[in-house]
Structures are given as C-alpha cells and as structure tokens.
Amino acid sequence: MRAPQSLLLCAITVLMLSAQAPSAPAGTTHNGVTALALCDLPPVGPDYGHAPTFPFTMPPGAAATVDFSESGERCSVRRVDGTLYVRTVSDALGRLVMTEYFDGRGSLYQETINEYAEEDFGTADREPCSSSSWQARSQEWAFLPIQWYFNVGSILYGLNKDTTVTAARSAHAEWETNDNKCLYPDQSSIDYGYQGPTSLTVARDYQSIVDFGELTLVGCSSTAIACALGWHNSAGQRNEHDIRLDDDSGWTNRPDLDLDLFDVWNLMAHEVGHRSLFLDITDDWQVMFHGHRRDDTYKRRLSQGDAIGNNTKW
Numbered sequence: 001m002r003a004p005q006s007l008l009l010c011a012i013t014v015l016m017l018s019a020q021a022p023s024a025p026a027g028t029t030h031n032g033v034t035a036l037a038l039c040d041l042p043p044v045g046p047d048y049g050h051a052p053t054f055p056f057t058m059p060p061g062a063a064a065t066v067d068f069s070e071s072g073e074r075c076s077v078r079r080v081d082g083t084l085y086v087r088t089v090s091d092a093l094g095r096l097v098m099t100e101y102f103d104g105r106g107s108l109y110q111e112t113i114n115e116y117a118e119e120d121f122g123t124a125d126r127e128p129c130s131s132s133s134w135q136a137r138s139q140e141w142a143f144l145p146i147q148w149y150f151n152v153g154s155i156l157y158g159l160n161k162d163t164t165v166t167a168a169r170s171a172h173a174e175w176e177t178n179d180n181k182c183l184y185p186d187q188s189s190i191d192y193g194y195q196g197p198t199s200l201t202v203a204r205d206y207q208s209i210v211d212f213g214e215l216t217l218v219g220c221s222s223t224a225i226a227c228a229l230g231w232h233n234s235a236g237q238r239n240e241h242d243i244r245l246d247d248d249s250g251w252t253n254r255p256d257l258d259l260d261l262f263d264v265w266n267l268m269a270h271e272v273g274h275r276s277l278f279l280d281i282t283d284d285w286q287v288m289f290h291g292h293r294r295d296d297t298y299k300r301r302l303s304q305g306d307a308i309g310n311n312t313k314w
C-alpha cells in the first residue's frame, strides 16, 4: 500500500500548491519600499514637489502583487487594510503605460499616462470610419468649462510660440466641436476655456496646464514623448489635468516640412482625449490609439470611435 499512499500525498501537495497560486503564472508579493521598486515606481508621492495635499507617503507594511499577461503586466500595491494604493500598467514591451494612485477608500486620486512613439508605419490604409472603438473612465469633471493654461515660456526653441498655442487650442476645439472624418453630428457637451499663458508647471496645484519639460521630474517615463497627469477630488471628480510634452523629443507644427518630428496638434488631440477622460485603445484608426507616429497628422480630426465616444460620454 506504500505506492498509493505516496501518490495520495503527491496529489495533496499538488492541490495545496494550486490553492496558493490559483492563477498561472503566480502573482509575486513584496513588502514595503521593495513593492514600489517592483512596480517600477519612484519612492515619491503623486503630488510632485508641492506641499502634499493628500497623505500620500508609502503606507507602512504595504505589499505588491504582479500579474502578467500576454499584453503586458499589472502591478498593484495594497495597504495593510487591503485597499489599493497604487496600480501600474505596462505594455508587452515592458514600458510603463499608466500609473494610478488611490485614496484610503480605494477611490482613484491620480493618474499618469505615458505616450510612446509608434515606430512602425502603415499609415496609408487607415480607415477612420470603419471601426468604433473607444473607452472612457466612469469619472466626470468637477466643473465645465475646463479652464486651462499654456506655459508659453517653456515652448521649445525653433517652435513658433503663437503657432504652437494655436495648435493646442485647435486640439481642444476638435473635441469641443466633435470635428470628425465621419460626418457624426456634434452632440458632445465637453467644454474648454483657454485662459492664456502661465508660468505654472506640472504639479498638483488645481490649475490645468500644458507645458514642455523633463518627463522624469513629474513621475513620467524617460522613454515617453509626452504624458498626461490627472487628479481627482474627494468625491472622485477630476479637478485638474496637466499635459507635459517631452523637451527632448523633436516637435513641429509643420510636419509637411519637418519630416521625422512629432506634430504638436496631432499629439495634443490625443492628450485632450485623455483630458476628456478617454483612455488609450489599441485600435490604430482612432485618435485614442496609444501609439504616436512621426510625421503624422491623422489625429487632427476625430475618427468614428472617438466621435461616438465623445457624443456618448459627454
């Protein structure tokens, strides 16, 4: 009877191992500051230098869990009481795409979304009116119109300041008027109000701005070309959204002349989508497609999914 017994023990051991790791591959847990490193996060809170308006130090005893999938990786750090503290999403190439901080009730407080260059081409056969993907957050803005400023002093040497501000304003108007390639009417109530130049930079200060600058100083990825930073009030409503364009990436307002540079309006159209609470999608034919090509103006008008989403969400 020895052989059946050891078989039984073996079976029990397998069952116990399965109970500890119900999904394959198994999640990994690390404690404390190691948890932040595991999630590829700097050991600073999400307010970037200003006096913290929210108790966002690393909670003692917090633990991280990593889940892997074919499309990428999700890493979560939870407080001791089990509430979510921060979650990161990486893509299949290992790039940090999104970071979300949650308050003590598990409600979203802050988001950071990194934008990356799309190196492949294949722009010729994009069909703007043949698919209708879009994804929006459930959150709303605390107020409309959404007032925003441009740090005109940060606009890079070589870019005309007035043209650059106009490009950013055109990107906002694109969503306000639901300007799309597919003849969808404008039923969106999203509303922006440009307030003029500012010297403010990206920080939690309740002012929504656009600037050029170093991405890593505000918690964004060093290999991104731009990033979006949104904050929410205690009721879960967004009340600030900053946009930073990377000062080390090449920008232009004349992509017809400056090949291999990123068009400001094109990228800003996508960023205003995030400011309008839309999320990145993998549908190459939409403005909210996650990748950004050099020498591309495709996103200067909305596609079908963007237009439907804009009318539906707002």
Ligand SMILES: [Zn+2]
Binding pocket: 113, 114, 115, 270, 274, 279, 280, 289, 290
């Ligand atoms: Zn994006």
